[in-house]
Amino acid sequence: QVQLVESGGGVVQPGGSLRLSCAASGFTFSSYGMHWVRQAPGKGLEWVAFIRYDGSNKYYADSMKGRFTISRDNSRNTLYLQMNSLRADDTAVYYCAKVGLHSDLYFDYWGQGKLVTVSS
């Protein structure tokens, strides 16, 4: 069965950096695009970034452009999110999510999520 397991969260100071990883199993990782979606405390779901199955194209939410970088290593079945210049409002649970079978822009499996806290 599909499994997505995030790692790398934690507490970081404002202006700092953090890298999240998402280890995928149970499907052919190299055939599917992947997303990061986040949920700030007490807030709703917010899309963060998308990468195509082969890494050829990447898309970001406007508020993350220039600060966040999505990447993947298909040989390791792993998705990454490099987060730089972190701000307090980046505090959230970050989920990796697999694209659906019929479109790249909805999500059929999600990881358990990893909390990132930006605080001094």
Next chain:
Amino acid sequence: DIVMTQSPDSLAVSLGERATINCKSSQSVLYSSNNKNYLAWYQHKPGQPPKLLIYWASTRESGVPDRFSGSGSGTDFTLTISSLQAEDVAVYYCQQYYNFPPTFGQGTKLEIK
């Protein structure tokens, strides 16, 4: 960006009764070339990841109970739970996947009355 607006923000329904959640998009998410609505619904329980319930506005994901149904077209959509069960307590989100960026409604919190 397409803005998704759900109503109500919260809802309390008795066990066994019908629950209805509405979702409105700021522009149509109906793609004329294939006549499909690019609209999904998710269920999100505390401490768990969101779960896909419905895509194409009305197609249930595999394994989703048939008490969950989606309807609507263009800009107005509805998620209906025909007979509320205790395990359905959650926050429900609609999401458009018509274009970038994919956007979610603000969520509707469903509770037991």
